[in-house]
Amino acid sequence: MSSRAKSKQANQVVRAQLAREDRKRRLRIVMLIAGAVIVVAGFIGWGVWSSQKSTKATTPVNATAGGVGxxxxxxxxxxxxxxxxxxxxxxxxxxxxxxxxxxxxxxxxxxxxxxxxxxxxxxxxxxxxxxxxxxxxxxxxxxxxxxxxxxxxxxxxxxxxxxxxxxxxxxxxxxxxxxxxxxxxxxxxxxxxxxxxxxxxxxxxxxxxxxxxxxxxxxxxxxxxxxxxxxxxxxxxx
Missing domain, CATH: 3.40.30.10 (Glutaredoxin)
Structure with missing residues (x-):
């Protein structure tokens, strides 16, 4: 194999490696974004659940305005x-x-x-x-x-x-x-x-x-x- 052919083959290997690394990098970014969305959604869900739980509190019939006295x-x-x-x-x-x-x-x-x-x-x-x-x-x-x-x-x-x-x-x-x-x-x-x-x-x-x-x-x-x-x-x- 000529030196030119070897050089071309080496370049192809490098480009393939770079392409794989780029795909991995983009995959990591997507996963991080997805993870962040899940965390945010979790906090929102917890907040909604907590709010709903507090609104379900049964209040004494004679409680004052605001229901806390x-x-x-x-x-x-x-x-x-x-x-x-x-x-x-x-x-x-x-x-x-x-x-x-x-x-x-x-x-x-x-x-x-x-x-x-x-x-x-x-x-x-x-x-x-x-x-x-x-x-x-x-x-x-x-x-x-x-x-x-x-x-x-x-x-x-x-x-x-x-x-x-x-x-x-x-x-x-x-x-x-x-x-x-x-x-x-x-x-x-x-x-x-x-x-x-x-x-x-x-x-x-x-x-x-x-x-x-x-x-x-x-x-x-x-x-x-x-x-x-x-x-x-x-x-x-x-």
Whole structure:
């Protein structure tokens, strides 16, 4: 074979090799693009699924506008008192025991409307997601018109952090003790409002919640003390 023929053959081999490399490169690009499309589609799908899941959350029948608060009492009061609490939170129990009688007097006198936002930020403090279960049970108690009494009773029997939390049958018994019916028991047993509690918690986070208890009077955050609460309500009522 002449040198010219050998050179031509070598060039053909090189061109064939370059063509193969080019095809491989284009294939890699196509695969990368396809992979990116799949990832994006996955995120979009997850977002749609997440949104649909949140919209399917069952809301207590008496929930306030936006569906993330429960009216305790005092409808029409000049001062709107909003309380963000976690039923596993010892500080919430202490605040309820200190401020509860004052709030009851304010509601009875028509001075304050009280709205409860039961959140679940301490689920990790029990082995059974007690915060979520107790807040869901509070939603059931609200349906039965006994939220104030039920919340007080929950605090009175608050379980220690790090344990199992109260079982559902005990949450139901507490409800029966304050006058709630079989409808309440079925609500708790069926987990009716378990999907609602994350919605309340997410809304609290968006409002800037950093811990519990947190109190607002007419949309202004105050210190969670009886003194601050009284001063804020008196200022709003005049």
């Amino acid at each position: 429960l009216p305790v009492g005092g409808a029409g009061g000049k001062a709107k008192v909003e309380l963000y609490v976690d039923f596993m939170c010892p500080a919430c129990k202490a605040f309820e025991q200190a401020a509860g009688p004052t709030l009851n007097e304010m509601m009875a006198a028509g001075r304050a409307e009280v709205i409860l936002h039961p959140v679940a930020i301490l689920d990790d403090a029990s082995t059974t997601n007690y915060s979520t279960r107790a807040s869901a049970a509070a939603g059931c108690a609200s349906d039965g018109g006994k939220l104030n009494e039920y919340a007080t009773a929950l605090y009175a029997q608050q379980p220690p952090e790090g344990g199992d939390g109260l079982p559902d049958d005990q949450l139901i018994q507490i409800g029966r003790d304050v006058g709630l019916s079989d409808t309440f028991a079925q609500c708790v047993t069926g987990g009716t409002y378990l999907t609602w509690v994350p919605k309340v918690t997410a809304a609290a986070s968006e409002r800037g919640l950093r811990g519990t208890p947190t109190a607002f009077v007419n949309d202004k955050q105050i210190e969670s003390t009886v003194e601050a609460l009284t001063a804020a309500v008196n200022g709003a009522v005049g």
